[in-house]
Amino acid sequence: MRDASPSLECVLSDAGCLLKPGGRWCINHLEQVDRLLTAASVSYDRSVRIDASDLVALDSAGVMLLVNRLRAKGVVWPSVDLVAFSEAQLTLIHLIADRLDARAPPRKRGVALLPLIGRNAARLTRLLIEQFAFFGRIAEAAADAARHPNLLRLRECTTQLEIVGLNALPIVMLMTFLIGVVFAFLLGIQVQKFGANIFIVDGVSLAVTRELSPMLTAILIAGRSGAAFTAQIGAMKVTEEIDAITTLGLSPVQVLVLPRVLAIIIAMPLLTFIGDVMGVLGAALVANAQLDITYYTFFERLKSVLPVNTVLFGLSKTPIFAAAIALIACRNGFAVSRDARSVGDFTTSTVVQSLVAVILIDAFFAMAFPEII
Amino acid sequence: MRDTDAGAAEPVLQVERLHTHLAGQWLHRGVDFSIGRGEVVALIGGSGTGKSVLLRECIGLNRPSEGRVRLFGDDICDLSRSHLSRVRSRYGVLFQEGALFSSLTVAENVAAPLVEHTDLPPKLRDEVVNMKIRLVGLPISAADKRPSELSGGMKKRAALARALALEPELLFLDEPTSGLDPISAREFDHLLRVLCDSLGLTALMATHDLDTLWGMVDRVIVLHGGKVIANGPVAAVAKLEHDWIRDYFSAHSGQRGREEFEDGI
Numbered sequence: 001m002r003d004a005s006p007s008l009e010c011v012l013s014d015a016g017c018l019l020k021p022g023g024r025w026c027i028n029h030l031e032q033v034d035r036l037l038t039a040a041s042v043s044y045d046r047s048v049r050i051d052a053s054d055l056v057a058l059d060s061a062g063v064m065l066l067v068n069r070l071r072a073k074g075v076v077w078p079s080v081d082l083v084a085f086s087e088a089q090l091t092l093i094h095l096i097a098d099r100l101d102a103r104a105p106p107r108k109r110g111v112a113l114l115p116l117i118g119r120n121a122a123r124l125t126r127l128l129i130e131q132f133a134f135f136g137r138i139a140e141a142a143a144d145a146a147r148h149p150n151l152l153r154l155r156e157c158t159t160q161l162e163i164v165g166l167n168a169l170p171i172v173m174l175m176t177f178l179i180g181v182v183f184a185f186l187l188g189i190q191v192q193k194f195g196a197n198i199f200i201v202d203g204v205s206l207a208v209t210r211e212l213s214p215m216l217t218a219i220l221i222a223g224r225s226g227a228a229f230t231a232q233i234g235a236m237k238v239t240e241e242i243d244a245i246t247t248l249g250l251s252p253v254q255v256l257v258l259p260r261v262l263a264i265i266i267a268m269p270l271l272t273f274i275g276d277v278m279g280v281l282g283a284a285l286v287a288n289a290q291l292d293i294t295y296y297t298f299f300e301r302l303k304s305v306l307p308v309n310t311v312l313f314g315l316s317k318t319p320i321f322a323a324a325i326a327l328i329a330c331r332n333g334f335a336v337s338r339d340a341r342s343v344g345d346f347t348t349s350t351v352v353q354s355l356v357a358v359i360l361i362d363a364f365f366a367m368a369f370p371e372i373i
Numbered sequence: 374m375r376d377t378d379a380g381a382a383e384p385v386l387q388v389e390r391l392h393t394h395l396a397g398q399w400l401h402r403g404v405d406f407s408i409g410r411g412e413v414v415a416l417i418g419g420s421g422t423g424k425s426v427l428l429r430e431c432i433g434l435n436r437p438s439e440g441r442v443r444l445f446g447d448d449i450c451d452l453s454r455s456h457l458s459r460v461r462s463r464y465g466v467l468f469q470e471g472a473l474f475s476s477l478t479v480a481e482n483v484a485a486p487l488v489e490h491t492d493l494p495p496k497l498r499d500e501v502v503n504m505k506i507r508l509v510g511l512p513i514s515a516a517d518k519r520p521s522e523l524s525g526g527m528k529k530r531a532a533l534a535r536a537l538a539l540e541p542e543l544l545f546l547d548e549p550t551s552g553l554d555p556i557s558a559r560e561f562d563h564l565l566r567v568l569c570d571s572l573g574l575t576a577l578m579a580t581h582d583l584d585t586l587w588g589m590v591d592r593v594i595v596l597h598g599g600k601v602i603a604n605g606p607v608a609a610v611a612k613l614e615h616d617w618i619r620d621y622f623s624a625h626s627g628q629r630g631r632e633e634f635e636d637g638i
Contacts, residue, residue, distance in 0.1 A: 030501070031497065059572070060540060060572060061501050064504040091570060096508065099504075099507040
């Protein structure tokens with residue numbers, strides 16, 4: 001490709017103003033062209049003539065600059081005399097001069113602080129109302145399914161149960177086991193100072209069954225299944241599959257949401273129980289190695305210090321966590337609009353919202369039932 | 374870029390003995406054609422004959438199993454990374470659904486190739502972006518919208534503005550009028566033809582739209598059974614005695630476009 005820098009020759013005479021552009025007036029040389037044109041002295045009261053005989057190449061960006069810069073100097077376009085341009089170049093010049101008649105509007109300004117706060121407050125209120133409305137729709141679907149059990153999609157329920165429960169089992173087991181190990185190790189250092197080694201069993205078993213295992217499982221499920229629910233339903237929304245379900249006379253809530261809600265509500269207590277067991281096992285391992293408490297002593301002590309009510313209390317929170325996660329995840333899935341970006345946005349907010357919800361619910365339980373140790 | 378002197382004799386795009394093996398079968402079995410500078414060529418063929426795959430191979434997104442694709446004289450499969458990037462800035466692609474980046478506004482979409490391939494100052498770049506948006510016939514108010522807020526026709530126009538951002542010499546279009554109503558489709562055809570003529574573009578489009586064929590295309594290439602079975606002006610191809618071609622030209626509702634065409638002769 002020939003590389004000829006752009007040039008501009010400008011001749012002022014009594015007859016008018018002659019511009020002789022030369023070289024390549026193309027997008028790669030646009031800055032030079034801009035400088036040349038801005039520096040050119042063209043007076044608008046004389047007729048302007050442009051001679052293209054030295055021009056090597058001209059593209060639409062070059063034409064745009066020619067049109068815009070001459071206009072800025074007061075030249076009226078149709079009256080310009082164009083010489084030695086090719087047919088295609090003339091068409092291009094006329095097309096662009098014609099299309100560029102309107103000035104670009106100024107760019108939008110940022111939003112002031114006060115309206116921003118107001119808008120966000122309104123958005124949050126709307127979000128909360130929508131969340132309740134969605135809860136109502138799920139309750140309605142559940143009531144329908146209770147009256148007509150054949151409405152319930154058992155196959156979908158079991159599939160979801162497998163994905164949410166069984167497939168999450170290894171990671172839940174690993175995490176709670178490790179937390180049991182870490183917690184017992186740190187607590188062991190403390191109780192050793194007081195020569196109260198055996199009390200490690202009390203501390204670990206209460207902490208794991210009452211708080212750590214339910215919370216950890218809920219956090220894992222929120223990140224794992226909650227995000228997946230939003231992404232799946234959101235992707236179906238983008239590809240109009242949800243609309244297709246509706247047109248088939250089915251309720252998307254019945255088909256998509258209810259199995260997921262049921263699956264997660266069933267899976268969460270089971271996972272949490274496994275988590276309890278694994279956490280205590282991890283602690284027993286550390287107690288044995290670090291504090292010389294035999295497994296027999298550990299579990300004998302466990303029997304007397306861990307009331308079954310505490311375990312049940314820990315487990316009883318989890319269906320509520322599960323319901324909150326499923327509700328938020330599915331609602332966000334339906335809120336996805338028709339582009340790829342919003343799937344990501346809503347998946348993120350599912351994880352954030354469900355973590356906040358889990359911690360709030362947990363705090364509520366701690367306040368409401370302080371008598372259960 | 375509009376060179377009239379450089380490489381006028383050499384075809385812009387050359388496909389030579391191209392074979393494609395895909396999903397256990399031969400999709401293309403020796404496809405040959407070439408496209409000269411300034412031509413607007415349509416690629417037609419039934420569903421599943423590999424029009425889109427062929428287009429993707431021409432762009433360098435897929436690799437043919439055998440044969441070559443020469444863009445501006447260079448074999449696209451043999452190019453180094455930097456050379457390929459240079460070649461890529463010389464052609465634009467209009468994908469079927471537009472493929473606009475959904476997280477960016479229309480103006481940012483059009484600016485994206487300019488940011489990557491040129492070092493224009495932001496002010497000048499905005500001016501170019503603005504011009505491209507106007508050039509494809511979008512109102513300037515569309516510049517700050519996101520693709521999800523646009524209608525199908527406007528999306529195609531915005532995607533065309535992005536494809537044209539770097540002043541390409543060659544334009545690939547995958548079903549440019551699919552999903553548009555007949556009026557928008559004809560408007561889009563007209564816009565494409567005007568732009569091809571005034572910008573001196575060479576264009577290769579895969580299409581199903583008979584009105585497009587009769588209305589704005591210089592030449593038609595028919596892909597059937599993995600080979601090019603016809604290659605020539607629309608009127609000549611439509612007269613060929615071949616089962617598929619006869620069915621194709623009679624099954625469509627392109628009667629109106631054809632009558633207009635014949636009235637014009």
